[in-house]
Amino acid sequence: MKLKTVFNHRDELIAYLRETFPDAAARSPEIADTRGGRKAAEAALAQIKPERYAATRNHLKGAVTRLAAYLRHGVLTLAEARRAVLQRGGVKAEKLVTEFAWRDYWQRVYAQIGDGIWKDRESLKTGWRPTDYAEKLPDDIAQGTTGLRCMDGFADELRQTGYLHNHARMWLAAYVIHWRRVRWQAGAAWFLEHLLDGDPASNNLSWQWVASTFAVKPYYFNRDNLEQFTDGVYCRACQRYRNGCPFEATYDELQTRLFPRASERVSNR
Amino acid sequence: MKDVLIWIHGDCLNPHSPALLAHPDAPRVFVFDEEVLAHYRLSLKRIAFMYECLLEIPRVEIRKGQVVAELAEAAREQGCTRIVTVESIAPRFAQLRAKLQREHNLPVEVLPLEPFAELSQTEQARIELKRFSRYWNPIKAKALALNQSFDW
Numbered sequence: 001m002k003l004k005t006v007f008n009h010r011d012e013l014i015a016y017l018r019e020t021f022p023d024a025a026a027r028s029p030e031i032a033d034t035r036g037g038r039k040a041a042e043a044a045l046a047q048i049k050p051e052r053y054a055a056t057r058n059h060l061k062g063a064v065t066r067l068a069a070y071l072r073h074g075v076l077t078l079a080e081a082r083r084a085v086l087q088r089g090g091v092k093a094e095k096l097v098t099e100f101a102w103r104d105y106w107q108r109v110y111a112q113i114g115d116g117i118w119k120d121r122e123s124l125k126t127g128w129r130p131t132d133y134a135e136k137l138p139d140d141i142a143q144g145t146t147g148l149r150c151m152d153g154f155a156d157e158l159r160q161t162g163y164l165h166n167h168a169r170m171w172l173a174a175y176v177i178h179w180r181r182v183r184w185q186a187g188a189a190w191f192l193e194h195l196l197d198g199d200p201a202s203n204n205l206s207w208q209w210v211a212s213t214f215a216v217k218p219y220y221f222n223r224d225n226l227e228q229f230t231d232g233v234y235c236r237a238c239q240r241y242r243n244g245c246p247f248e249a250t251y252d253e254l255q256t257r258l259f260p261r262a263s264e265r266v267s268n269r
Numbered sequence: 270m271k272d273v274l275i276w277i278h279g280d281c282l283n284p285h286s287p288a289l290l291a292h293p294d295a296p297r298v299f300v301f302d303e304e305v306l307a308h309y310r311l312s313l314k315r316i317a318f319m320y321e322c323l324l325e326i327p328r329v330e331i332r333k334g335q336v337v338a339e340l341a342e343a344a345r346e347q348g349c350t351r352i353v354t355v356e357s358i359a360p361r362f363a364q365l366r367a368k369l370q371r372e373h374n375l376p377v378e379v380l381p382l383e384p385f386a387e388l389s390q391t392e393q394a395r396i397e398l399k400r401f402s403r404y405w406n407p408i409k410a411k412a413l414a415l416n417q418s419f420d421w
Binding site: 002005007090100 | 279281282283284301306307310311312313315316318320321323325329330331332333334339358359360382383384385386396398401404405408409412413414415
């Protein structure tokens, strides 16, 4: 079936897409502000400040590049992006080029194992068996109604914007897998529904890294860490800050709580 | 050449794709793969993003349905006897490509994309994928150098 290619403005395009893709529109009707296209990609590339990126990338307000969606769909190539930031930043672009290399790495693994990216690459290092994890993503996580301001905020942002900061992805994935003990595949599929940069390789293999099936230990975090890199914006508004925040603990305490059966120390720090 | 149909796929929504540069006058078609949309439950915002990327590709024809059947129909309509596209590592890409040849006698030529960093065969051979560090350490110096001409 041939589709329309001429639209007078964005609203007209969006109205047309709602009619043309009714199943998608019924499931998740949100439209992101992020624009697709080569022009938008080049504009994003022109704004990158490699040195600022390296210094602030872990912070939710950091100078991140927002290039991933364009790279995922080949609107820009990784080679072009690499050249552009090296020309601008020289040695100061090392951190950013290393992050680009992660994408190349995930792609190479995907080329090698194909749909194997949906299976555990290695055994879990959490002390839990694969069958100890729930198959399905709980509704309260997807709907953003857990009562945890941070996780609910991330779920809303994912649904509304199709984007999450990398650190927020890591926290949310760790919460899903380790605190709620849900299979990483359920979380990975949820992200792919929504992320504009949703790429099976980068996404799934990163979930496996958090889960510990593609890493020597599981990734987890505590409240101090989240508070630090968010300026506490979620914590200040959270009813559970003084009333059962599941992230408020030392790494040693969390290890005992989350991975009581782990044979070896799996501490992050 | 009037016999070429360019197949644009979701891994290369780029107006400067090697396929478009090699055949600037050829008809070009993208198909929203209904099986993929349903399987991944892709949200409307993901579709809209891709659609906006496509609209910046001059003279693109956008379709939805079964990819192989839609491409075969487009080829028939345009009088094309072969397809040119760019590489994708997605397993589905290889399946669709084989099916185009098998069921519709449409050969698919796949053009390479520029790699992240130009590596010699020796460098390629040193890469291991077990962990990121084993991939990155052997190629790091090359990838961080702007001028790649020091490969002697």
